[in-house]
Amino acid sequence: MSIEPIIGRYLTVTVEGAPRRIYFEEAGQGRPVLCLHTAGADTRQWRHLMNDAGITAANRMIAFDLPWHGKSLPPEGFETEEYLLTTKAYMETVLAVIDGLGLERPVLAGCSMGGRIALQFAALHPDKFSGFIAIEASDFQPAWYDIDWFHRPDAHGGEMGAALVSANISPFAPNAERWNTLWMFMQSGPGVFRGDLSFYTKDDSLIARLGDIDTGKTPVHLIVGAYDLTCTPEDSKRTADAIKGATLAVMDELGHFPMSEHPDGFQPFFVDALARMPAREAK
Incomplete structure (x- = not known):
């Protein structure tokens, strides 16, 4: 029997003028590292x-569920609205969590849509962070599929989402972690994956902002899996090349969800990314 060191709590913040009760987890101490999940997950x-323990010895790892995701309930009155994530609401939520937890310039690590928003922050609010780790991230990826399939009365959105993302998991991923990763998508709330993908596949505003990113002030490191069909190594390289001073690592045996699909394979890449960030402890 063992008890994990991860501690989960709730934080209430204001986003878009209304309260949001957000679930977050943390482990470790030292430099704060705020971690963002992918679309449709938690x-x-x-x-x-x-x-x-090797990571948490010097890093305070923090991850939270966006509203509508995991243990963070939708806002009051959600039944009367359509969930469509926007860049503005996403950024406002992240900033509210940072302020609510009193984090001083954390490292921001995001995967997929979390990596996309990390790059938006690098362009628009670099002063709030000490560095950016953008995982499976690129400037823009238009949908090559019909996102409405993930919220229809004649299809199970969670299973449809899991079917789509299964193609983005590396064949080297351990079978147990492959299915643990897919289970999160199977549990996704009605329309949530579709709403996230609306942001991911329709907002191309980052493209024009890449040149505004100053890696001299806040380093930017991109990581991408060779088995990622949604954000390919070519996509991430194109993006990294457009950011002066950005660095890029390609993971030969990983896919779109490296931290959950193949954690042992991803760990050294994440440790390397942390080493590229300023070594600073939170007060």
Whole structure:
């Protein structure tokens, strides 16, 4: 029997003028590292790294469920609205969590849509962070599929989402972690994956902002899996090349969800990314 060091709590913040009760988990101490989950999933994607004593010895790992995701309920009155994530609401939520937890310039680590928003922050609010780790991230990826399939009365959205993302998991991923990763998508609330993908596949505003990113002030490191069909190594390289001073690592045996699909394979890449960030402890 063992008890993991991860501690989960709730934080109430204001986003878009209304309260949001947000679930977050943390482990470790030292430099704060704020971790963002992918579309249609939740903080469980980060559990392996948050249980890594080598990482948490010097880093305070923090991950939270966006509203509508995991243990963060939708806002009051959600039944009367359509969930469509926007860049503005996403950024406002992240900033509210940072302020609510009193984090001083954390490292921001995000995967997929979390990596996309990390790059938006690098362009628009670099002063709030000490560095950026953008995982499976690129400037823009238009949908090559019909996102409406993930919220229809004649299809199970969670199973449809899991079917789509299964193609983005590396064949080298351990079978148990492959299915743990897919289970998160199967549990996704009605329309949530579709709403996240609306942001991911329709907002191309980052493209024009890449040149505004100053890596001299806040380093930017991109990590991408060779088995990622949604954000390919070519996509991430194109993006990294457009950011002066950005660095890039390609993971030969990983896919789109490296921290959950193959945590042992991802761990050295994440440790390397942390080493590229300023070594600073939170007060």
